[in-house]
Amino acid sequence: MAWNRERARMVATGDDHAVTPAELFFDLVFVYAITQVTALMAAAPSPVRVVGAMVVLALLWWCWCCFAWLGNVVRADSGALFGVLVTVMAVVLIVSLAVPDVFADLPVGLSAPLVFVLCYGAVRVLHLASYWISSPGDPVLRATLRRTALTSVLPPLVLLLIGSSYSGRVQLLLWLGAVAVDYLGIFVTGATGWRVNSPGHFSERHGLIVIIALGESIVAMGVGVSGFPLTFAVLGASAAGLWRLYFRQLGEAAEHRLAGLDGDDRTRFARDVYTFLHLPLVAGVVLTALGMKKVLQQVADTGHYGLAEPLHGVVAWSLTGGVGVYLLGAAAIVLRTTGRRPTALALGGVCCLAAGPLVGLVPALVALVSLATVAAALVWLHGRRRAARPFEAVEAA
Numbered sequence: 001m002a003w004n005r006e007r008a009r010m011v012a013t014g015d016d017h018a019v020t021p022a023e024l025f026f027d028l029v030f031v032y033a034i035t036q037v038t039a040l041m042a043a044a045p046s047p048v049r050v051v052g053a054m055v056v057l058a059l060l061w062w063c064w065c066c067f068a069w070l071g072n073v074v075r076a077d078s079g080a081l082f083g084v085l086v087t088v089m090a091v092v093l094i095v096s097l098a099v100p101d102v103f104a105d106l107p108v109g110l111s112a113p114l115v116f117v118l119c120y121g122a123v124r125v126l127h128l129a130s131y132w133i134s135s136p137g138d139p140v141l142r143a144t145l146r147r148t149a150l151t152s153v154l155p156p157l158v159l160l161l162i163g164s165s166y167s168g169r170v171q172l173l174l175w176l177g178a179v180a181v182d183y184l185g186i187f188v189t190g191a192t193g194w195r196v197n198s199p200g201h202f203s204e205r206h207g208l209i210v211i212i213a214l215g216e217s218i219v220a221m222g223v224g225v226s227g228f229p230l231t232f233a234v235l236g237a238s239a240a241g242l243w244r245l246y247f248r249q250l251g252e253a254a255e256h257r258l259a260g261l262d263g264d265d266r267t268r269f270a271r272d273v274y275t276f277l278h279l280p281l282v283a284g285v286v287l288t289a290l291g292m293k294k295v296l297q298q299v300a301d302t303g304h305y306g307l308a309e310p311l312h313g314v315v316a317w318s319l320t321g322g323v324g325v326y327l328l329g330a331a332a333i334v335l336r337t338t339g340r341r342p343t344a345l346a347l348g349g350v351c352c353l354a355a356g357p358l359v360g361l362v363p364a365l366v367a368l369v370s371l372a373t374v375a376a377a378l379v380w381l382h383g384r385r386r387a388a389r390p391f392e393a394v395e396a397a
Helices: 002-008 021-043 047-073 079-101 112-134 139-164 168-189 199-224 232-238 244-259 263-276 278-300 313-338 343-354 364-388
Strands: none
Touching (some): 021 199, 047 079, 047 199, 047 313, 139 168, 199 244, 199 278, 244 364
16 A cells, blocks of 8 residues: 555656656657647638637636646656546546537537536646645745635636636637636736746747647648649648747747746746746737638649639638737737837737738648748848847846
8 A cells, every 4th residue: 555655656856757558648649639620710711700719818828837837846757646637637638629619519429518528627626735735834836725725716617617607709718717817816816825936847848739739720621622623723822830939939939938937926926927928929829820721722623623712701800810810929928028129020910810801812832931931031130139239137027
């Protein structure tokens, strides 16, 4: 029995902790659920559906972030936490099946909205219970966990449950309110109690979730054009991978700043830059994937579309709007990390958000190539300014 208790206990991490294979597999499962958000939008593209999809994405992101924080203080590949991760992965796979129908519940079978909410609640409860078990001698953290349960878990879960019994705009408004309460609750609970033991591990986890989201989005776009003949136009469209910005210009500076802080200052920086400001990066990837998926379909399906066919409606906006959301998120990270104003990224993000109507006036492939050119130029301009002014850590406001 003593040996079993030793095997089941939570194992604390050190400041040199690195990402484990268990966490990488966990991320792959979660990102599959995230890419299902693209399918949710593609099934019935509309502004209301896009807002609803972003609500679902915010809920999924919050669930992932919970275990990114927990995995930084307790090893995910040993002890009881490994069993919890396996359980959460099974729950998230169920969520993945429910996401495409979460706003268009089918008249037969289980209620997709209710399944989604129950799974979301299970993940949040498992996270709080695991944190509680991992901190028997930390009364400050346990007090924070109690406040989190009462402000950031229970009220949103009630709103989500009520919303799951409705449909249309009522459901969307209730779920949007749940997200607002959930995210605001973290500010109410404050930074005291939470810890970031290993800045390298924490930064690497978030970098991996971004790159996995990019990879699975590309796979989803490829699946979208399967069955159509491969053309040079499709190859050209598929080559528009313009995401150097994060891995060459954002991640290193943010990790350097995180490592230079300690205590509540480190916790606040991790919360702001990684938990909150990485969400626009992932949202940008998901939105852009919707536009690119439609571009690839039109370019590949020459029997129904000509190369001069433009994108239409919210899909046209998502192509540039997704990049705009990503650029604005990147700009906010630069500002929070260095205190400097990332003018090129901010202006470029605003212009991309406003460029949706222009996308509907030009052939889809031309819009994609133009977007790739503009994004590459913005990244180059930002990199040039960054090289001219080397990174220097500044105190957070």
